[in-house]
Amino acid sequence: MRDTFHEIFSTLRQNKLRTALTGFSVAWGIFLLIALLGAGNGVLNALLGNTGMMDTSMSMSSGYTDKAYAGYQKGRYISFNSKDVDILHDESIFEMVDDVSPTLSQFDSLYVGDYYTNCYMTGAYPVLKDINKIEMVSGRFLNSTDIKENRKSIVIGSLDAESILGKGNNVSSLVGTWVRLGQFSYKVVGIFKSDESMGASYATVYVPFTTLSTIYMKGNDIPRILFSFHGMETEEESDAFEAKYLKFVNNNHFTAPDDTGTVYFWNRLQSSRQIGKVVKIIRTALWILGLLCLISGIVGISNIMLITVKERTHEFGIRKAIGAKPASIMKLIITESVVITAFFGYLGMILGLVANQVMDVTMSDKPIDAGIAQVTMFVNPYVGVDVAVKATILLIVAGTLAGMIPAWKASKVKPIEALRAER
Amino acid sequence: MLIQLEDINKTYDNGQPLHVLKGVNLSIEEGEFVSIMGASGSGKSTLLNILGILDTYDSGNYYLGGTLIKDLSETQAADYRNRMIGFIFQSYNLIGFKTAVENVELPLFYQGVPRRRRHEMAMDYLDKLGLKDWAGHYPNEMSGGQKQRVAIARALITKPKIILADEPTGALDSKTSVDIMNLLSTLNREEKMTIIVVTHESGVANVTNKIVHIRDGVIGEIEQNIRHDSSPFGADGIMK
Numbered sequence: 056m057r058d059t060f061h062e063i064f065s066t067l068r069q070n071k072l073r074t075a076l077t078g079f080s081v082a083w084g085i086f087l088l089i090a091l092l093g094a095g096n097g098v099l100n101a102l103l104g105n106t107g108m109m110d111t112s113m114s115m116s117s118g119y120t121d122k123a124y125a126g127y128q129k130g131r132y133i134s135f136n137s138k139d140v141d142i143l144h145d146e147s148i149f150e151m152v153d154d155v156s157p158t159l160s161q162f163d164s165l166y167v168g169d170y171y172t173n174c175y176m177t178g179a180y181p182v183l184k185d186i187n188k189i190e191m192v193s194g195r196f197l198n199s200t201d202i203k204e205n206r207k208s209i210v211i212g213s214l215d216a217e218s219i220l221g222k223g224n225n226v227s228s229l230v231g232t233w234v235r236l237g238q239f240s241y242k243v244v245g246i247f248k249s250d251e252s253m254g255a256s257y258a259t260v261y262v263p264f265t266t267l268s269t270i271y272m273k274g275n276d277i278p279r280i281l282f283s284f285h286g287m288e289t290e291e292e293s294d295a296f297e298a299k300y301l302k303f304v305n306n307n308h309f310t311a312p313d314d315t316g317t318v319y320f321w322n323r324l325q326s327s328r329q330i331g332k333v334v335k336i337i338r339t340a341l342w343i344l345g346l347l348c349l350i351s352g353i354v355g356i357s358n359i360m361l362i363t364v365k366e367r368t369h370e371f372g373i374r375k376a377i378g379a380k381p382a383s384i385m386k387l388i389i390t391e392s393v394v395i396t397a398f399f400g401y402l403g404m405i406l407g408l409v410a411n412q413v414m415d416v417t418m419s420d421k422p423i424d425a426g427i428a429q430v431t432m433f434v435n436p437y438v439g440v441d442v443a444v445k446a447t448i449l450l451i452v453a454g455t456l457a458g459m460i461p462a463w464k465a466s467k468v469k470p471i472e473a474l475r476a477e478r
Numbered sequence: 479m480l481i482q483l484e485d486i487n488k489t490y491d492n493g494q495p496l497h498v499l500k501g502v503n504l505s506i507e508e509g510e511f512v513s514i515m516g517a518s519g520s521g522k523s524t525l526l527n528i529l530g531i532l533d534t535y536d537s538g539n540y541y542l543g544g545t546l547i548k549d550l551s552e553t554q555a556a557d558y559r560n561r562m563i564g565f566i567f568q569s570y571n572l573i574g575f576k577t578a579v580e581n582v583e584l585p586l587f588y589q590g591v592p593r594r595r596r597h598e599m600a601m602d603y604l605d606k607l608g609l610k611d612w613a614g615h616y617p618n619e620m621s622g623g624q625k626q627r628v629a630i631a632r633a634l635i636t637k638p639k640i641i642l643a644d645e646p647t648g649a650l651d652s653k654t655s656v657d658i659m660n661l662l663s664t665l666n667r668e669e670k671m672t673i674i675v676v677t678h679e680s681g682v683a684n685v686t687n688k689i690v691h692i693r694d695g696v697i698g699e700i701e702q703n704i705r706h707d708s709s710p711f712g713a714d715g716i717m718k
Contacts, residue, residue, distance in 0.1 A: 058587060069575045373571045376532060377632065378560020378588040380553045466552075471532045474571070 063391045070363075074395065077359045081396050082403030084352025085446060088345030089407025089438055094414060095341040097436030099334050112186045112283045114321040115300070121316035125309050133308050133317045135277035142303055143282060151296065154182035155282040159267050163237035165258050167219045173257035174236060178267030186283045189261075193227035194245030201244075201263040208263060209234065209241040212249035215258035236260070239270065293322050353396075353453045360392050360461040371465055372473025381466035388465055392458025393451060400450035404443065411436050479541070480639060480672055481506040481529065486538035488524055498524045499535070500695040506674065508639075511666040513675040513683040516692040523644060525692065526676045530563055530642045531555045543639050560588050564633025564641045568648035570625040572617040572632075579604060579613040582631045589636065603631040607661070623654035630661065634671075641665070643675045647682055659685040684708050 067074045115135075123129040135157065142148060143155045159178035164171060183189070184196040192213045201208045211219075211234075216226035226246050233240045241262065249259070267273070287293055297320050305312050364371075371384055414436040468476075481504070488499040498521045506512055516522040527533035528540065531547055540547045542562060550558065565571075572581045579600045586596035604613050607627045617625055626646060633641050643662065647655035663685055665671045675686055683689045684706055691698040701708055 058593065065575050370573055373573060374584070374588075375552075375556060376530070376559060376565050376571070377585045378556050378636075380556040380588070382553065383588065469533075471527055474532070474567075 059387065059390050060394070062387060063394055066363075066367075066391065067395075073359060073363075077356050077395055078399035078402070080355030081352040081450075082399040082406065084349040085400045085403035085450065086407045086410070087348040088446065089404055089442075090410045090414075091341055091345045091348075092438045092442060093407065093411035093436045095337065096438060097414060097418070097433040099337060100434040100436075102330070103334065111285065111287075111324050112188075112281060113323065115280045115282075116319045116321075117278055117304075118316050118319050120310050120314050122311040122314045124311035124314065127309065131310075133304070133310065134275075135280055135304070136275055136307070137277075138307055139304055140277065140280060143280070143300075148303075149296070149300070151284045151286045151292075153283045153285060154186050155280065156180040156183040156186055157264060157277040158183065158279045158281055159264060159271075159273055159276070160279070161267055161271050162257070165260070166235040167232075170219050172215070172218070175257050175259050176236070176267060177259070177261050178264040178273075179261050180264050183261070183281060186281050190248040192246045192248050194230035194243070196245055196247070197261060197263050202265050205266045205269055206263060207239055207241040207266055208244045209236065210245045210247055210261040211243055212259045213246050214249035215260070216246050218258075236262075237270075287324070290325060293325055349449070349453065353457050356392060356396060356454070357457040357460065360388060360458055361464070363391075364388065364461040364465040368465070368468060368473050368476040371468065372470050372476060375470035375473060385462040385466045388462035389455055389458040392462075393454035396450050396454030396457065397447075400447075400454075404446060408438075408443075411438065479505055480508040480510075480543055481674075482539075482541040483529075484539040484541075486525075486528065486535050486540060488521075488528065488533075488535045498695055499528075501538070502692075502695070502697055504690065504697055506640075506672065508672055509666070509670045511663065511673050511675075511687045512690060513677055513686040513688070514690045514692055515677060515680070515683045517678060520692045521695040522676050522678075522692050526642055526644050526674070529640075529674065530565060531559050556588075560585055561636060562639045564636065564638040566626070566629050566633050566641060566643035566646045568645035570617065570622075570629045570649075572625055572628060574617055577614050577616055578609060578620070578628045581617070581628055582635055585632060585636045599635060600631070603635050604628070607631050621654075622650045623657060626650065626654075626658050627661070630658075630665075634665070639672060641671055641673045643673065645677055646675060647677070647679065655682065680708070 117133045117135050120127070120129050120131045120133060140155060140157050143152045156179055158180075161176045161178070163174055163176060165174035177183075179197060180202060181197050181199055184191075189196060194210075196210055197208060200206065211229065213226055216229050217224075220226060220229060229243050230245060232243050234243060235241075247261070268276075284296075287296060297318075301315065301318055302312060304310075304318055305314055308317065310317050371379070374384065375381075414433070418433045418436070483502050483504040486499050486502040487497070490496045490498055502521075502525060514522050514525060524533065528535050529542075531542075531550065534549075542558070545558075547558065559565075572578075573584070576584070579597065582600035582603055583596045586599060591599075601610065601613060604610050607630060609624060609627055609631070612620060612624060612628075617628070620628070630641075641662070646662070647658055650658060659682060662673055662675065666673050666687075673686075675682065677683055684703065687703055689701040689703050689708060691700070
């Protein structure tokens with residue numbers, strides 16, 4: 056092996072310019088591949104970060120009837136009631152449902168000292184923390200006592216807490232203090248981590264369901280139910296669940312059995328799966344583009360190897376005359392091709408990774424102000440180790456392929472013809 | 479009998495068939511120093527290429543050291559060339575980007591001899607041919623005579639059964655030509671090396687012990703030349 060490398064380096068040294076040009080075409084191909092995939096990952100990471108991938112939860116809102124039925128006009132507003140909630144807890148009917156939280160919402164004004172803001176309140180049950188995967192920064196989420204005693208407890212988002220206290224202050228100092236929401240004072244029990252991609256001009260807070268229902272006189276109104284589930288991975292299962300639940304609700308509220316307007320379903324798993332499909336398509340497209348760049352590099356090296364073989368025909372004739380077997384000539388050329396692609400490919404890969412680093416420093420995590428929301432368009436523009444390994448394997452395969460045809464040609468030339476060839 | 483040719487025929491077909499060898503019969507014993515003489519187009523180079531397994535023949539039989547050399551795969555042919563035959567060419571055919579010692583080592587490389595061992599052997603042979611100080615030089619830094627001596631060292635290093643020399647003095651001046659022919663003569667005499675020289679120069683042929691004349695693809699007269707007086711210029715060396 057050492058001898059083979061020695062052979063290769065002495066020929067490469069002979070043709071420095073040619074080696075450099077060949078190397079450039081390979082390095083450029085891999086560089087573009089890595090840079091492209093890195094940039095693509097940057098955009099995709101930002102996209103996935105903004106949507107919260109793989110949430111196995113579902114939101115259902117009550118709506119208006121589409122059909123006249125049993126003497127009722129169409130367009131009648133339907134609100135969920137306790138029966139609609141309780142049925143979800145029945146494991147014999149809806150086995151896949153885990154946690155269920157009816158929710159209410161209400162806008163009001165939030166005052167903290169001189170600070171004032173509009174506020175979107177969600178009346179929730181403690182399980183909503185698990186359903187919505189709410190992360191606590193400080194304090195606690197709502198608990199069952201809050202619900203039972205209609206306590207005026209409030210959980211505030213970390214971004215809103217920052218705006219209340221001013222930048223640089225520790226948001227946890229807000230826990231245990233009192234704030235005014237509409238006509239009443241609430242005790243701050245916790246701070247949750249705000250979804251930074253969903254910038255809004257109002258504050259977002261959670262209060263106990265029962266408290267909100269009582270204060271704003273919602274009666275038995277339940278406009279929205281959130282729940283988490285397990286299984287239900289395919290679209291068919293999801294559709295089957297929706298049909299079953301819709302049938303129950305329609306029966307419960309005297310609406311037409313085939314009325315689809317009464318419940319709006321929003322399945323986060325399904326929507327994230329659809330995003331996943333799009334992401335997959337984009338990824339594939341990026342790979343194809345990258346591979347096309349790489350192919351130009353491979354064609355480049357193949358071309359150069361063909362010229363090399365032609366130039367070295369006489370030398371191969373000498374080698375054959377003194378005992379080189381066709382296989383050893385082939386090995387010489389293929390190894391040369393692999394060494395060039397591997398070395399310059401590695402160089403290109405390193406440069407590509409450096410380019411990703413540059414992208415990260417200059418563009419990543421810089422939110423773009425899109426009107427009301429601050430949207431991060433670029434996060435972690437890196438390619439993984441798996442991609443680097445794949446690229447390396449690809450390189451070696453490419454090098455072998457690029458050397459194959461020229462090597463085969465060289466090994467086939469008869470020694471007597473090779474010796475006659477011009478030098 | 480080291481070499482035995484029985485009714486060898488060879489036709490080149492480049493548009494128009496050209497019958498180059500028309501039934502060649504020739505035997506060469508071990509330890510002989512033979513020259514094959516003929517004008518250009520007589521078929522002497524074709525004959526040498528067949529002897530060197532660089533080219534194939536159409537009909538007949540060629541035995542080298544008792545082995546029938548016929549319908550060999552390129553891999554087998556390479557192996558036989560490597561172990562049994564040493565080549566000396568008119569244009570030296572050294573590899574330009576390799577030093578003298580690397581060129582001499584090359585046949586051993588294809589035999590799979592370890593690096594250190596083949597380097598030692600190559601240095602020995604260069605030393606024998608008086609080129610030890612030139613071992614690290616590239617061919618383009620050497621004179622014609624030196625290059626040919628490197629080529630001879632390369633031909634000898636595998637201890638082949640025969641040395642085939644195709645116009646070994648064709649690119650050399652007369653003094654160097656004499657030196658090279660004397661070197662081959664010494665190798666034959668002292669190492670009992672079988673040497674076949676193809677030439678069109680009578681002075682070169684005169685150094686050898688046996689002269690085979692070839693004319694229009696058939697073997698003509700075979701002269702015994704032990705006294706080295708076949709050439710009118712023989713006694714005084716090689717005329718250019």
